[in-house]
Amino acid sequence: MRPREHASQIPPTRSASIETVLVVTMDHLPGYEIREVLGQVVSSQARTRNVYREGVKSLRGGAYDPAAPENLTRWRTDAVARLGEEARRLGANAVLGMRFEHREVGEMWMEVCAYGTAVVAYRSPAAPAPDQPLVAAETAHPAEPIDSGAIAEAPSAPNLRTAGETPTRPD
Template identity: 45%
Template sequence: MDDADVIITTMNDLPGYEVVEVYGEVFGLVVRARNAFGNIGASFRTIAGGEVKGYTKLLTESRNHAVDRLKEAAREHGANAVIAMRFDCNDIGSVMSEVAAYGTAVTVRRAYAPPA
């Protein structure tokens, strides 16, 4: 494991590793606004049905950005992993989306040497 990299898992443990220190909850938060024309297009799409690709792209980018911020927060605590990671998404008004990635920052070490 690279010292600069942070392992993130949605599991409560990390197979092959042992937790040696727990720092507590960390999160990465992103709030993004969609432009007015995108909102109008999305309104029409809700009538006609189907995927709103602009929003799909926006939320995918937001999740990735939230995970990057989560890693940064974990590093600031001295952690090299985040366990039990989850996402939470909310609308703010009708023009913004909030995406939070959160979990427990920990330091892990290999429980055994990997086979050569």
């Protein structure tokens, strides 16, 4: 299957490099049906540390590097973009269960790894979420149009006009 066949099934993500691949950390995709599991995809990148900054940091007594969060965010964004590209190359339009790992490789290098499961997903037909109950009128009389101004009551609902006749527990 080609990635373009699935591009219209999932809305584009923010990154232009993975515009046809949805990358999520969840292990399922609400509102979508997984039609094919293509396997694990991995994006691993080695990044060098700035020797000059590391030297200055030691002169500052090991003080916090203000550029570190920006660098880590950029590295993770790059890893996700490459993960999406790898998934698209396999014919996927989504990656489920995306996770990050990182580790130091010697004194000068850091590896940033993103991985997940490449899948082909299609939007499910419109259906209520499994945790949302149907309105009683929809289940009692599904073929009848529902009057938007009426209160829906199932046919087995008690007759409230005769509530005085309803048995109650003695006090």
